[in-house]
Amino acid sequence: MAFQPQIRIPATYLRGGTSKGVFFRLQDLPLAAQQPGAARDALLLRVIGSPDPYGKQIDGMGGATSSTSKAVILSPSARPGHDVDYLFGQVSIDSAFVDWSGNCGNLSAAVGPFAIANGLLPAERVPANGICTVRIWQANIGKTIVAHVPITGGQVQETGEFELDGVTFPAAEVALEFLDPADEGDGDGGGSMFPTGQVVDDLEVPGVGTLRATLINAGIPTIFVNAADIGYTGTELQDAINGDAQALARFETIRAHGAVRMGLIQDIAEAAKRQHTPKVAFVAPPASYTASSGKAVQAAEVDLLVRALSMGKLHHAMMGTAAVAIGTAAAIPGTLVNLAAGGGERQAVRFGHPSGTLRVGAEAALRGGQWQVTKALMSRSARILMEGWVRVPGDSFPK
Structure with a gap:
């Protein structure tokens, strides 16, 4: 029986807030996985190491917790007023399932830094020193996130003194604004901020x-x-x-x-x-x-x-x-x-x-x-842990 060799795909492993995930540029995925569907889901499952009946994800990049069984796909945004489209997949650990129904707020902190470091923003948008503002379209839920990313010497600053409970080491602060965070009826959330019409x-x-x-x-x-x-x-x-x-x-x-x-x-x-x-x-x-x-x-x-x-x-x-x-x-x-x-x-x-x-x-x-919320604000941090390629067997997904 002939076995297909592994293929390698450019990828970056990042911590964002108290989560970790494998980040991809859409253009770097195999052609079959550049569109939503079975091929994409199968590829990400194999990258992360799911489904794993042992619950450990030993044969993949996942860390066997909900905080570390995640994948992100980014691409330049064609949407006016936005820099990058951000798609998040929560990968099930023990079943063959990728949940695309929501966002990851922690990994949102890593989207801006990844976009800057991987050329998804025009070079002239990145200051030599200061703050680079990245406008993110969160494609899962149809919302805008604004990330304020510190830049030093023309590069994303990752080290710093900002401490975040749940993360062992300090890093640089990334301030996030979640604009119009409540469901207004255009997303997958029942039609309003309070779908029953009651606060309790x-x-x-x-x-x-x-x-x-x-x-x-x-x-x-x-x-x-x-x-x-x-x-x-x-x-x-x-x-x-x-x-x-x-x-x-x-x-x-x-x-x-x-x-x-x-x-x-x-x-x-x-x-x-x-x-x-x-x-x-x-x-x-x-x-x-x-x-x-x-x-x-x-x-x-x-x-x-x-x-x-x-x-x-x-x-x-x-x-x-x-x-x-x-x-x-x-x-x-x-x-x-x-x-x-x-x-x-x-x-x-x-x-x-x-x-x-x-x-x-x-x-x-x-x-x-009616109560309306224009934005929610919080700070997180993000850091590249590893970059290069992930490898998966060539028969991991339908071509």
């Missing part, structure tokens, strides 16, 4: 009960519930949730029923094919706890506590898109996030997560009886 709903979940919930489409579709209503304090770390199979099953049930209520799916059985969205998060008022790094987080340092699940597991820090949802919900009086933070109108919150704290801001206004 009673969500009936068979086997769990009726939960107070804020269902919001901002950054990424997210279901917020109160920690106390599901038996938690909001200070939990990963092991407390991820080592409890019954707890994970309950969260998945909440997620599935919340997805139906938000109009994201028609039947709970569809949730298995939409693993990336919606997210489930639980909130609580401030309390002191010890973060996963051993760092003490004092109640006085935060406005509220938030824990969120991604791809069926408690996230080790906080997804960037969920942080956008947190900042947006916190800015709107009456949501569970806002109430956990003490209520009232606010433009920013600092919340505690398993790895420490994060500050996120949002600009919200009440217009015509």
Whole structure:
């Protein structure tokens, strides 16, 4: 039997925020994978090392967590007022599935630096020193992200003193603006920021009960519930949730029923094919706890506590898109996030997560009886970890 040799594809492995992913320029992909479809999905699955029944992704670039099983495809943007199109794929670890239904807010921090370093912006747009503003079209959800990337000596500055809880080493700060982050009916999110028309709903979940919930489409579709209503304090770390199979099953049930209520799916059985969205998060008022790094987080340092699940597991820090949802919900009086933070109108919150704290801001206004959010803001960092080529067997995808 003849075996096809491996092919190599130009790629870069980057950390963005508290995530890592394999980045490609669209033009560098094999021709069959330059279009959405089975060939592209099969290629990315093989690059990342999925599906892996062992759950380790040993034979690929993935790191066997939702934060490290990711792929990004970038191309110059033909959309007026934008520099680059950004497409994100969340690669399932144990099944042959790539979820294109949402964005990755953490890897959004790496899009601008990658675009600059790989010639996707005209050279005259990049200053010798200062800040390069990159306007990004987030193709998964049809939204604009503006990245402010530091430049030193004509090159992206990656090292610096900016510290991000959940990332061991400091780096250069990349400020991000998520413009009009709420769903306005043109995306895949049920038609509005609050798809039920309410800032708080009673969500009936068979086997769990009726939960107070804020269902919001901002950054990424997210279901917020109160920690106390599901038996938690909001200070939990990963092991407390991820080592409890019954707890994970309950969260998945909440997620599935919340997805139906938000109009994201028609039947709970569809949730298995939409693993990336919606997210489930639980909130609580401030309390002191010890973060996963051993760092003490004092109640006085935060406005509220938030824990969120991604791809069926408690996230080790906080997804960037969920942080956008947190900042947006916190800015709107009456949501569970806002109430956990003490209520009232606010433009920013600092919340505690398993790895420490994060500050996120949002600009919200009440217009015509409806809340509108013009932007959410937060800072991340990004760094190239490796660049060159990835190799995959030549028969990994249909030609």
